[in-house]
Amino acid sequence: MLKPQGTLIDLRPLAGNWPVDVVSGRSSQEAGRVSDLAAGLEDDAAANQTMARAAEQDWFRRESEELFPFHYYWDSPNEMKAYIEEEWEDFVHISDNVWKSARSLWTLGGAESRLRVRVNMLITRWEKVN
Amino acid sequence: MTLQKDPEQNEPKYLHRHADLAGKRVLEVGCGDGRLTWRYAGVARHVTGIDLDRDSLRVATIERGSDVEDKVAFAQADSVRLPLAGAAFECAILAWSF
Numbered sequence: 095m096l097k098p099q100g101t102l103i104d105l106r107p108l109a110g111n112w113p114v115d116v117v118s119g120r121s122s123q124e125a126g127r128v129s130d131l132a133a134g135l136e137d138d139a140a141a142n143q144t145m146a147r148a149a150e151q152d153w154f155r156r157e158s159e160e161l162f163p164f165h166y167y168w169d170s171p172n173e174m175k176a177y178i179e180e181e182w183e184d185f186v187h188i189s190d191n192v193w194k195s196a197r198s199l200w201t202l203g204g205a206e207s208r209l210r211v212r213v214n215m216l217i218t219r220w221e222k223v224n
Numbered sequence: 225m226t227l228q229k230d231p232e233q234n235e236p237k238y239l240h241r242h243a244d245l246a247g248k249r250v251l252e253v254g255c256g257d258g259r260l261t262w263r264y265a266g267v268a269r270h271v272t273g274i275d276l277d278r279d280s281l282r283v284a285t286i287e288r289g290s291d292v293e294d295k296v297a298f299a300q301a302d303s304v305r306l307p308l309a310g311a312a313f314e315c316a317i318l319a320w321s322f
Contacts, residue, residue, distance in 0.1 A: 095306065096251070096314075096316050102316050103239065103243050103317040103318065105239065106319075141321075162234050162238045163234060164235055165231070165232060167227070168226065173226065217238050217242050219243060
């Protein structure tokens, strides 16, 4: 399937209590952080174990690795809340305090304010050994 | 709902930094609606995108640009049971497959 010396790219978000920001123009203010739930942590651990085993078996060799931010933006707190509850309910939770803080900062920020979640992404390049 | 994902385009930037996809046959596992696929398909030789979600694949097919129409194919499948016997790829991308 993957040719010898072929490249495998593992690209995925890592749990890590992602920051919730309110962005207005070029400035941003952190309203708090999401709380990781067990499913996300377990997924990370399972993926890490799978790739570690592939390296131990000498199936793949790690060539490079890097973290980078992946941003989600919403126009309002309600839109962010609806998305998180529908798409991320198994992975993260946002406390009432963080919601209140995000709403307050968004209201103070004016019409151009947006909500942002900074997802921590991991990209790893593996080379197939044989 | 107004949602923007990665408007800074960090994801394709880092993908290209770590993988030379030019002229390669690429398998993307977990392609979803093709959001990432369209950002590198132009340089690849051919892309096969697989995902379990039929609705996402439908969106990906609808949004497929005419310039890459001939070199991108989608299939509903998971990585354990690939319906691609005999296919060989120079690069595989596990995209958000968590």
